Amino acid sequence: MSRQDRRDALTNAERAAVEAQRAAASEAREAALLERNRIARELHDVLGHSLTGIAMQLDLADALATRGRSEEANSVVLRTRSIAVDSVTQMRAAVLALRDDSQSLSEALKTLADNEAVPFTCTGEARPATPDVTHALLRATQEALANAAKHAPGATRRIDLGYTADAVHLVVTNSAAATGHTPADRGWTGLGLTAMRERIAVLGGTVRACPTDSGGWAVEARIPG
Incomplete structure (x- = not known):
């Protein structure tokens, strides 16, 4: 050269x-x-x-x-x-x-469940989620757990994450308020649920909040993908 x-x-x-x-x-x-x-x-x-x-x-x-x-x-x-x-x-x-976006969706929810001392299950074949999906479902879970603690004092709470062929499903449920505790007015018809729905809707998903047959409450979120 x-x-x-x-x-x-x-x-x-x-x-x-x-x-x-x-x-x-x-x-x-x-x-x-x-x-x-x-x-x-x-x-x-x-x-x-x-x-x-x-x-x-x-x-x-x-x-x-x-x-x-x-x-x-x-x-x-x-x-x-x-x-x-x-x-x-x-x-x-x-x-x-x-x-912290380093954790996977299931890991982030498991960490939150451990911190809140509530049961957590994950069903289906887990797959990577985008940071936006992970963040949206983590925030939805945080809000649902906080709402349950506020409006159903002493209630048992749980987090269930599920993967299907075309979507990821999140369900946060709580029982009725424990004996001796006075439940507050249910707040999921207000601003908290609106913010959650808007955050999930941006990702093409849906949110549903409804009473359960046992007298508790369930917040369900579904995001396609």
């Missing part, structure tokens, strides 16, 4: 290295942008719905107070505080879920 050929080869190698660095930097910027968008979307879901609910409740409290119905107004204020506390809990759960 002549001296000129060696110089040309070195120049080409340097040019290729520069192009590779540029491509890597571009991919890193794109990944960071996607991650920021994902975080923004999740925080928008949590904060948007909760702040809307808080504003509506405070308007109601103001209207009741204006009419001299102070006891009812105080009850609404207490309920509003509960919404705010729940929002903080959901925010922390969302951030925790966003931090």
